[in-house]
């Protein structure tokens with residue numbers, strides 16, 4: 001099956017709508033465009049798929065109601081605009097889906113919710129229950145509480161994380177551009193790329209900044225597409241104006257092929273979502289065993305530990321030059337581990353003779 005066929009026939013899809021698709025430069029919502037997007041999502045649901053919407057646009061939708069002249073730059077005003085805009089936007093999604101007798105549930109998430117396993121599971125349950133009750137989840141970042149360092153940075157990444165969270169078979173990113181170009185299309189002379197089979201197809205591609213309404217630009221879409229594809233979810237990047245085709249035949253835009261085999265939920269969480277609480281530095285032999293041969297990490301290969309962590313926390317694994325090479329769930333507290341460094345299993349008391357990080361809990365970084 002081609003990548004486009006797999007997206008066209010996906011049972012469950014996450015559709016991410018960029019600010020540029022539903023807000024105006026003056027700072028309000030484009031209701032006609034939002035209605036058209038809702039119609040395309042509804043058609044896909046009638047054809048038998050589950051659809052989860054990730055909608056940007058809260059900041060954009062709050063600009064004009066607050067009497068602001070342009071998109072705010074400082075965090076506090078952005079958050080104020082988002083709190084006003086989110087209300088208007090959720091109302092607009094709800095009113096629009098009501099035309100099809102469809103109920104909408106608003107789900108606001110922060111990076112912290114995805115990073116902490118309990119919140120992660122809770123969000124998963126809520127989204128699942130909304131689906132079983134035939135309601136459409138409309139997700140956005142919880143802009144009013146997210147602080148600078150807590151922000152996802154952009155909703156493309158949020159959408160990729162949500163795609164994994166809900167077990168989606170495809171992610172559709174709808175923007176104001178009709179696909180990925182090899183350079184910024186606003187500068188002219190750029191050529192559209194129809195299919196990205198793997199990282200090599202991105203060599204030489206220049207991903208520029210976003211438009212006046214958007215946040216992350218093409219760079220954030222590319223990293224989100226890679227994140228999703230790497231976890232086994234194929235991605236379609238297309239213009240919101242082509243939503244009908246994007247959500248039916250997937251015959252428009254750029255597709256990103258998924259790496260075969262879905263990464264387990266635990267490994268995905270370790271790699272992309274969890275905060276790390278410290279790091280373990282390894283000698284070359286241990287790096288080769290852990291990253292190259294996917295073996296469990298033993299205390300003998302650890303040369304240094306940093307940070308304070310507890311068994312069950314996620315830590316970074318760094319090589320002797322300090323480069324991050326992997327992440328994993330550590331089995332010991334940092335206080336226990338400091339006495340075990342460099343010691344072979346036979347030197348350790350019986351109760352400590354287990355891997356510091358089990359191979360199943362270890363994820364090497366992407367190249």
Ligand SMILES: Nc1ncnc2c1ncn2[C@@H]1O[C@H](COP(=O)(O)OP(=O)(O)O)[C@@H](O)[C@H]1O
Nearest residue numbers: 018019020175181208210211214215216217218
């Ligand atoms: N290589 C590229 N290919 C396609 N679009 C690009 C590229 N580089 C920069 N862009 C710009 O990225 C913009 C989309 O990003 P953004 O404004 O953040 O959208 P959204 O609001 O949908 O998230 C497009 O309008 C486009 O001009």
Ligand SMILES: N[C@@H](CCC(=O)OP(=O)(O)O)C(=O)O
Nearest residue numbers: 019056057058059154155215
């Ligand atoms: N949470 C923000 C979204 C920020 C964002 O990522 O915007 P975009 O680049 O348009 O997807 C909002 O609703 O305004």
